[in-house]
Amino acid sequence: LNVIQDATCTFCGCVCDDIDLTVDVAESKIVEAKRACVLGKAWFFNHHIEDRPEALVDGEPATYDVAIERAADILSNAVMPVTYGLSDTTCEAQRVAVAITDWIGGTVDTTTSVCHGPSGIAFQGVGEVTCSLGEIKNRADYLIYWGGNPAESHPRHFTKYSLMPKGDFVPRGRKDRTAVLVDVRKTKSAKAADIFLQIKPRSDFEVAWALRALCRGVPVDPSIEQKTGISLEQLTEIMDGMKRARFGAILFGMGLTMTRGKHLNSEAILALARDMNQHSRWVAKPMRGHGNVTGADNVVSWSTGYPFGVHLGRGYPRFNPGEFTTTDLLARGEADAALIIASDPMSNFCQAARDHLATIPSVVLDPKLSETAKVATVAFTTATYGINVPGTVYRMDDVPIPLRPAFESPYKSDFEILKAIEKRIRDRQLAA
Ligand code: SF4
Incomplete structure (x- = not known):
């Protein structure tokens, strides 16, 4: 058993950073989470390493390299791509997601657009x-x-x-x-x-x-x-x-x-x-809900000047909720590709948005096979932030907090996958 002191719970926006985790390293599971509340305990105890392929491409198992290449194809060829989610990943990954959106001239939006x-x-x-x-x-x-x-x-x-x-x-x-x-x-x-x-x-x-x-x-x-x-x-x-x-x-x-x-x-x-x-x-x-939704607001704000719903297609940021928020872009049938990070819009968007999302090529990063991952063209299996992945998150009061992961995952982090996709896209654009 291994004990991680002052680990950070990323289940809700309180981001409590005083949790003592006891980890059964052989079984890759957390057996005790001192000071965590009932929601935090459920977050830690229900975390298991699932036996899934690194990625699915068109529903078939694929390696990370194949999936990254396909993801770069989809995003590079889109005219109105949208990047969405981001509130359950690290600030480091959020920053790369904004960079990808900038390279492809897309719209970056976070779950803030449907909460605060x-x-x-x-x-x-x-x-x-x-x-x-x-x-x-x-x-x-x-x-x-x-x-x-x-x-x-x-x-x-x-x-x-x-x-x-x-x-x-x-x-x-x-x-x-x-x-x-x-x-x-x-x-x-x-x-x-x-x-x-x-x-x-x-x-x-x-x-x-x-x-x-x-x-x-x-x-x-x-x-x-x-x-x-x-x-x-x-x-x-x-x-x-x-x-x-x-x-x-x-x-x-x-x-x-x-x-x-x-x-x-x-x-x-x-x-x-x-x-x-x-x-x-x-x-x-x-009162913010998701573990790092405040980080998403901060990273998108310091990168673009606005917190969510930001279009980068004209080479400068344009903020217009209602026009550049994901549920609206999808419901109006305007987005032609989607990059979705650590979020499950197929479970909570309106029907028109879900119907359209199911018809366009999409790249999804998620530790679980979510409803959105099930309809994705490329679905990456990822490690879970905070439990397997280090990095930075922001508490709901805009205070940055470091993550102290409990044990390693065989899967890559959002940051590693996004970094690889960004490199492919950037190399192609610079070579063109
Ligand atoms: Fe703290 Fe929220 Fe985790 Fe409970 S769920 S331990 S309040 S961060």
Whole structure:
């Protein structure tokens, strides 16, 4: 047995980097994952090296070399190729995926476009008053969780980063914090909050905007209750608490970003946090889902200037969600090839997008034979990041974290395969 101390769990955006893994090296499996939550344990314990070919080309087993050559053919010959996924791989692999997309004049998009894409748009419009999770742990005495259910989606967020831990300026931990949950239904997280605001569906924007008005001393019409289900008295009480806080944080999830209003909802939350700084210190942070979706945002942003949905076909980056986001490109039948990394759009895109994806040549990198890998022209079997592959990921607060893998895989990493594809494409273009 081998013990890896302070390994990093890449299952969710908390990216907990304090997990002690016990590894049965002979069996290539993890038998203990100290400090991991129930989701993290499932991530580690269900990881097995599958006995699959290195790659499938047209459904037939193939070597990596053959598959890389075919992948380079597909991507080089496409007119409107799209690169998609990227939130469950390392930043090193993400960087190469952007480079490939640049060489082939394609569109690079990530799973952000179907989760916190509206927040990405809002950041560009309003800006972001931000901080690290360490600051929240050490300072936050007023927490608002909005449109999320961390108790079930990010179990250690409460215990390690926000609600429960003792911090330098909140020495009694939970006792020193007030927690508010805003949601359209009573989830498990509601039990952990001091105040639960059950708002009417599709009224997030109105609630946030009313709080903004109260923050700035603008009168709010009592009829707000009919629209939102929350009375003016309740909102005033919340605002009084927010103003009394020494350090407040609004942590918002997809219940906010993927309902009516979308990026306007995120803008309202970001503007509320900004306005609250007239009274005390306030921040707003999105709760990110996939292990390295924040890395995808960062890498695509520092490479192209925009976080997702970026077209590189004109030799310079163009950002236009709705036009250059993958589900739209596929549903309109515009993409003529796809490079999909560590994602399974065949399981969650709309029918029109899936129908089109099944008809175009595609290159898929995935440790599992996903639904997308099953319809791929070239499907690479890859090693799993974090468990078999070292590298860098970003926690949901934009802090980069190194990976400490548990054991080796017989399969190549996304980075190695993408690097080889990039070299083939680059060599061809430079020789032409
Ligand atoms: Fe893993 Fe997320 Fe659980 Fe942390 S909270 S152990 S990152 S699943």
